[in-house]
Amino acid sequence: MSAxxxxxxxxxxxxxxxxxxxxxxxxxxxxxxDRMVELYENEVGPRLGAQVVVKAWTDPEFKxxxxxxxxxxxxxxxxxxxxxxxxxxxxxxxxxHNVIVCTLCSCYPWPVLGLPPNWYKxxxxxxAITREPRKVLREAFGFAVPDExxxxxxDTSSExxxxxxxxxxxxxxxxxxxxxxxxxxxxxxxxxxxxxxVA
Amino acid sequence: xxxxxxxxxxxxxxxxxxxEEEPVFRADWERTVFPMFAxxxxxxxxxxxxxxxxxxxxxxxxxxxxxxYEHWVHTVEHFGEQLGKLDIAxxxxxxxxxxxxPDAPLPEHDDDPELLAFVExxxxxxxxxxxxxxxxxxxxxxxxxxxxxxxxKGHTRRARYVRGAIGEVVLHHGPMIYADSAGNGLGExxxxxxxxxxRAEELWGAEYAEPxxxxxxxxxxxxxEPVTVTVTTEGxxx
Numbered sequence: 001m002s003a004x005x006x007x008x009x010x011x012x013x014x015x016x017x018x019x020x021x022x023x024x025x026x027x028x029x030x031x032x033x034d035r036m037v038e039l040y041e042n043e044v045g046p047r048l049g050a051q052v053v054v055k056a057w058t059d060p061e062f063k064x065x066x067x068x069x070x071x072x073x074x075x076x077x078x079x080x081x082x083x084x085x086x087x088x089x090x091x092x093x094x095x096x097h098n099v100i101v102c103t104l105c106s107c108y109p110w111p112v113l114g115l116p117p118n119w120y121k122x123x124x125x126x127x128a129i130t131r132e133p134r135k136v137l138r139e140a141f142g143f144a145v146p147d148e149x150x151x152x153x154x155d156t157s158s159e160x161x162x163x164x165x166x167x168x169x170x171x172x173x174x175x176x177x178x179x180x181x182x183x184x185x186x187x188x189x190x191x192x193x194x195x196x197x198v199a
Numbered sequence: 200x201x202x203x204x205x206x207x208x209x210x211x212x213x214x215x216x217x218x219e220e221e222p223v224f225r226a227d228w229e230r231t232v233f234p235m236f237a238x239x240x241x242x243x244x245x246x247x248x249x250x251x252x253x254x255x256x257x258x259x260x261x262x263x264x265x266x267x268y269e270h271w272v273h274t275v276e277h278f279g280e281q282l283g284k285l286d287i288a289x290x291x292x293x294x295x296x297x298x299x300x301p302d303a304p305l306p307e308h309d310d311d312p313e314l315l316a317f318v319e320x321x322x323x324x325x326x327x328x329x330x331x332x333x334x335x336x337x338x339x340x341x342x343x344x345x346x347x348x349x350x351x352k353g354h355t356r357r358a359r360y361v362r363g364a365i366g367e368v369v370l371h372h373g374p375m376i377y378a379d380s381a382g383n384g385l386g387e388x389x390x391x392x393x394x395x396x397x398r399a400e401e402l403w404g405a406e407y408a409e410p411x412x413x414x415x416x417x418x419x420x421x422x423x424e425p426v427t428v429t430v431t432t433e434g435x436x437x
Binding site: 004005006008009010011012013014015016017018019020021022023024025026027028029030031032033035036037039040041044080081082083084085086088103104105106111114115117118119121122123124125126127128130131132133134135136139140141147148149150151152153154155156157158159160 | 204205206207208209210212213214215216217218221223224225226227228230231232233234235237238239241242247251254260261263264265266267269272275276284285289290291293294295296297298301305306308309310311314315317318319321322323324325326327328329356358360370372375376378392394396402403409410411412413414415416417418419
């Protein structure tokens with residue numbers, strides 16, 4: 001195993017070499033590669049999680065089912081699959097704020113949030129969030145959680161996948177689903193940001 | 200294994216850097232590596248737990264500094280070589296070729312309808328890790344438990360920061376593939392999985408813990424031992 005870091009050009013050449021061998025073995029095809037990429041660039045992303053959140057905000061019975069069994073409830077909306085085979089939704093309240101991490105690698109609920117941002121997979125976030133969550137949220141994300149609110153960090157060490165159901169902001173009574181969708185950010189469902197501001 | 204990838208609580212590696220925006224894939228080579236996980240899984244290179252262990256074996260300096268998807272390249276190479284599916288000397292030769300000729304074409308090949316169908320099927324269906332098992336769960340929600348002190352040399356999900364720590368079982372998920380077995384190529388051997396809640400003071404010490412914080416961490420049954428529960432005059436567990 002090499003102990004030196006590679007340049008982007010060196011990695012690109014290594015990957016193309018590996019790709020050429022896997023293609024010859026029938027493990028990969030460029031067609032299947034392109035389809036997999038298209039799925040996660042255009043089809044599976046945080047918009048899906050936002051749909052679930054808005055449904056929970058506007059349908060108390062659905063929210064009860066979501067909190068009881070997130071995998072089954074998401075299935076009702078046709079949402080689920082790879083790296084989200086077993087999901088648990090974490091409900092934020094006036095007294096509890098949840099935030100997710102995978103300190104051992106990069107586990108993340110792909111079916112509702114898509115692929116994770118790089119900071120989520122980088123060593124810095126994984127090292128600090130279980131130890132100094134309030135400081136990380138404040139300094140990296142500009143998000144202050146009051147001391148009286150308990151911070152619950154969920155370290156995704158098994159195949160269970162956690163994600164956050166943020167609180168519906170005040171002042172949104174009667175809003176349409178489209179308006180509410182705009183408030184639900186990826187960061188709010190990770191737990192590192194609030195929902196969007198109510199204009 | 201006690202590797203640098205087990206990062207929780209590590210100090211001194213710098214601030215979290217959050218760019219305003221970034222694409223899903225930052226380079227074309229990342230677009231090629233991402234599908235390798237699913238397609239090499241299909242081809243029998245590894246299971247998910249082994250895939251992680253291959254990454255854990257990367258040189259620590261490279262692990263900490265390299266772009267994320269390069270980790271995936273290492274684990275594909277590791278298992279490809281171990282299983283005799285990849286000749287590394289040939290891979291090195293082709294790497295030199297593409298380094299000198301970045302625009303040289305890939306081998307000509309036909310589309311594979313079965314591979315495409317696999318992609319279309321696996322993304323919405325996934326590969327669940329829950330299993331049926333006759334094993335009886337030793338613990339239930341509300342139990343006070345300690346994570347045993349044990350440092351396996353192979354793959355495990357026993358993060359160092361929870362070893363020896365006392366917490367409370369808050370969720371019971373049922374039996375799932377046991378990472379310590381599957382990750383070392385020893386079969387699924389399902390074990391019950393629980394979420395255990397630790398007070399920050401228990402993990403970091405009262406002097407260093409932030410106020411009003413807990414960490415929830417998932418453990419397999421063999422990671423735990425019971426803590427004798429004593430009932431105080433207030434009726435609280437101690």
